[in-house]
Amino acid sequence: MQKRWTTAAAVVSVLALMVGACGGGTGGGGASSAKTIKIMSSLPMTGASRTQTVEIVNSIQMAIADTKINNVTVNFEALDDATAAKGSWDAAQEAENARKAINDKSVVAYIGTYNSGAAKVSIPLLNQAGLVMVSPANTYPGLTKPGKGEANEPNTYYPNGKRNYARVVPADDLQGAVGAVWAKDLGAKKVYIVHDTQLYGKGIADVFRAKAKDLGLTEAGYEGADKADNYRALANKIKDSGADFVYYGGIVDNNPAVLLKDIRAVLPTMKFMGPDGINCSEFLKQAGPAADASVYSTFGGVPPEKYTGKAADWLKAYNAKYNNNNPNPYAIYGYEAAKVVLAAIAAAGDKADDRATVLANVMGTKNYDGVLGKWSFDANGDTTLTQFSGSQAKSGSWAFVKELAVQQ
Amino acid sequence: MAAIVIGITNGAFIALIALGYTLVYGIIELINFAHGDLFMLGTFVCLTTLTLLGFGTEVGVSGTPWWALVIAILAAMIFCGVLNMLAERVAYRRLRRAPRLAPLISAIGVSFIFVNIGLFWQGPTPRRFPDLLPQYDFVSQLFGLHTLVRFTFKDLFVLALAIPLMLGLAWVIRSTRMGKAMRAVAQDSEMALQMGIDVDRVISFTFVLGGVLAGAAALMYGLYNNNTVFTLGFAAGLKAFTAAVLGGIGNVTGAALGGFVLGLLASLTVTYAGGQWENVGVFSLLVIILVFKPTGLLGQALGDRA
Numbered sequence: 001m002q003k004r005w006t007t008a009a010a011v012v013s014v015l016a017l018m019v020g021a022c023g024g025g026t027g028g029g030g031a032s033s034a035k036t037i038k039i040m041s042s043l044p045m046t047g048a049s050r051t052q053t054v055e056i057v058n059s060i061q062m063a064i065a066d067t068k069i070n071n072v073t074v075n076f077e078a079l080d081d082a083t084a085a086k087g088s089w090d091a092a093q094e095a096e097n098a099r100k101a102i103n104d105k106s107v108v109a110y111i112g113t114y115n116s117g118a119a120k121v122s123i124p125l126l127n128q129a130g131l132v133m134v135s136p137a138n139t140y141p142g143l144t145k146p147g148k149g150e151a152n153e154p155n156t157y158y159p160n161g162k163r164n165y166a167r168v169v170p171a172d173d174l175q176g177a178v179g180a181v182w183a184k185d186l187g188a189k190k191v192y193i194v195h196d197t198q199l200y201g202k203g204i205a206d207v208f209r210a211k212a213k214d215l216g217l218t219e220a221g222y223e224g225a226d227k228a229d230n231y232r233a234l235a236n237k238i239k240d241s242g243a244d245f246v247y248y249g250g251i252v253d254n255n256p257a258v259l260l261k262d263i264r265a266v267l268p269t270m271k272f273m274g275p276d277g278i279n280c281s282e283f284l285k286q287a288g289p290a291a292d293a294s295v296y297s298t299f300g301g302v303p304p305e306k307y308t309g310k311a312a313d314w315l316k317a318y319n320a321k322y323n324n325n326n327p328n329p330y331a332i333y334g335y336e337a338a339k340v341v342l343a344a345i346a347a348a349g350d351k352a353d354d355r356a357t358v359l360a361n362v363m364g365t366k367n368y369d370g371v372l373g374k375w376s377f378d379a380n381g382d383t384t385l386t387q388f389s390g391s392q393a394k395s396g397s398w399a400f401v402k403e404l405a406v407q408q
Numbered sequence: 409m410a411a412i413v414i415g416i417t418n419g420a421f422i423a424l425i426a427l428g429y430t431l432v433y434g435i436i437e438l439i440n441f442a443h444g445d446l447f448m449l450g451t452f453v454c455l456t457t458l459t460l461l462g463f464g465t466e467v468g469v470s471g472t473p474w475w476a477l478v479i480a481i482l483a484a485m486i487f488c489g490v491l492n493m494l495a496e497r498v499a500y501r502r503l504r505r506a507p508r509l510a511p512l513i514s515a516i517g518v519s520f521i522f523v524n525i526g527l528f529w530q531g532p533t534p535r536r537f538p539d540l541l542p543q544y545d546f547v548s549q550l551f552g553l554h555t556l557v558r559f560t561f562k563d564l565f566v567l568a569l570a571i572p573l574m575l576g577l578a579w580v581i582r583s584t585r586m587g588k589a590m591r592a593v594a595q596d597s598e599m600a601l602q603m604g605i606d607v608d609r610v611i612s613f614t615f616v617l618g619g620v621l622a623g624a625a626a627l628m629y630g631l632y633n634n635n636t637v638f639t640l641g642f643a644a645g646l647k648a649f650t651a652a653v654l655g656g657i658g659n660v661t662g663a664a665l666g667g668f669v670l671g672l673l674a675s676l677t678v679t680y681a682g683g684q685w686e687n688v689g690v691f692s693l694l695v696i697i698l699v700f701k702p703t704g705l706l707g708q709a710l711g712d713r714a
Binding site: 045046047048050051082084085086087194197223224225226228229230231232233234236237255257258261265266282285286288289 | 410411414415418421465466523524527531532533534536539543558560629632633634635637638639640642643644674675676678679682683684686687
């Protein structure tokens with residue numbers, strides 16, 4: 001009898017392990033050819049970001065399938081930098097993913113990360129290995145731009161002195177500022193700023209805060225709020241402060257939907273705005289009826305329904321392939337990131353499996369004609385695109401309101 | 409004032425989960441690390457039950473479907489009770505005489521298994537829990553007072569469920585035969601065995617009780633916070649465990665008290681010091697209390713029996 005229980009327990013734990021192992025990677029196979037190389041991605045596939053990261057991975061796979069490079073077989077592996085225990089990205093997991101990419105000699109490019117905090121972990125590791133990293137989603141300015149983050153940023157991330165990191169999305173020094181300008185246009189006078197205490201969230205909240213001050217908005221409060229079960233005490237505090245506008249700097253994983261819901265309970269008409277971190281269907285799904293027309297978000301680029309030209313063609317192909325009704329805004333960045341990497345590999349010719357050549361080619365991308373339009377990477381590895389748009393929640397989806405101009 | 413109401417309702421969840429920790433610890437001196445995750449599975453049972461009954465979302469539902477909530481809470485209570493009992497059978501019973509560390513490790517193992525079952529069951533993203541309770545604010549609607557204090561139907565619901573459950577538990581322990589047996593086993597299980605008490609049955613019953621409370625807390629949590637995710641158990645478990653230690657682990661009244669103190673302290677810290685200080689405040693208090701009163705608020709010094 002006792003033996004049987006032990007066996008049952010063993011079977012249960014093995015099953016659980018197998019369940020845990022699911023959602024892992026997708027390996028690619030292929031015919032043998034002159035050269036076989038590999039691209040790895042590292043994105044949080046467990047937790048609230050999953051909806052978007054699955055779409056990014058789809059886009060990367062689509063880009064690889066769309067691109068034929070002579071004598072080169074490109075394999076792809078999607079790594080997860082989130083852990084089940086945390087339900088969002090994890091620094092230790094991200095470091096492990098970076099090491100995995102470094103140790104696999106066939107890997108020539110690393111697409112990721114999704115979270116700026118995770119990029120902080122992997123950029124220096126990959127830098128020392130001379131491996132190029134292209135992010136489809138990191139927006140924290142300090143990763144690339146001198147003088148926009150901490151004093152030692154961004155050089156602290158590049159120990160060997162040579163840049164190996166680029167991003168296809170515009171950074172938050174622009175996004176936080178356009179958010180503040182838009183908030184003022186929407187009638188904000190007294191703003192309560194909340195951030196999720198993470199690198200990205202606090203970073204953009206600080207940019208918003210500085211710009212709001214320049215614009216003459218009063219600050220009703222500024223504070224960090226960790227992921228919690230509910231934020232009713234904070235919601236009451238916001239009410240007491242007499243604020244007429246709430247700005248949230250952070251990502252959907254850290255429960256902004258719950259914060260919004262708790263604010264709605266005490267302040268039914270409070271305006272609420274967040275950056276690209278909440279511009280996703282997941283946020284609206286979790287917030288339910290609380291996400292009404294007084295909820296706004298900003299993000300780089302334009303929403304899928306406004307795509308034109310190449311982007312519209314891409315969207316059509318994406319929807320057809322994945323049977324999807326318009327992906328979240330980051331999907332197209334995943335495609336563009338993969339395309340830029342593939343272009344660099346193709347340009348490397350015989351040296352397609354040489355990390356240094358691919359690195360130099362990616363960082364040197366100029367006047368690239370991609371689905372996002374024609375753009376270049378500047379000396380910092382930032383995209384030259386500066387287009388932003390603002391959306392408003394409307395019956396369960398984000399509706400485009402207007403393009404937001406960057407004023408510098 | 410508002411902070412106090414929020415603190416008390418948040419404290420009620422913590423208290424109910426803390427009771428599960430303290431009950432088990434009181435009897436077999438095991439810190440059941442899987443308890444928070446059991447609570448998480450409880451929220452999933454509620455969500456699944458409500459979805460099956462056609463109330464997976466509040467959209468299009470007018471009024472509160474009380475009968476569905478009753479079925480959901482019963483389902484969660486039964487599920488958690490039975491699952492907790494099975495966990496004890498499979499993972500802890502054989503280790504009862506093993507060194508203390510062994511059942512602790514096996515509890516951590518059970519916790520991982522629960523988390524992965526949750527992950528497999530509802531997926532890796534947070535799930536929305538239907539908001540089925542009426543939005544009724546007693547303070548403004550009943551007394552016509554528009555103050556900053558809100559005491560809503562949700563708060564009442566939580567307290568109206570949590571307090572009778574706690575009193576019921578106290579009654580079971582104090583006045584029933586089984587409760588007497590539980591106390592006997594807690595004091596000296598060998599002696600209890602010699603007195604003709606079926607120790608295995610008593611321990612199973614204790615696990616069922618702990619699970620039932622977690623199941624009830626699960627429905628309340630879901631209806632109150634309208635959100636659940638498979639990682640919920642860890643944080644909930646940690647807070648509840650802290651509350652149990654705060655109150656004096658093994659002491660049932662202490663766990664309930666610890667839960668309320670913790671909830672109050674958390675909401676007061678958020679209100680007066682800011683969100684990022686919440687955990688600092690809570691755990692500083694824990695450290696201070698344990699330094700000056702290592703047995704917790706209501707705990708008695710128990711000899712280390714291992």
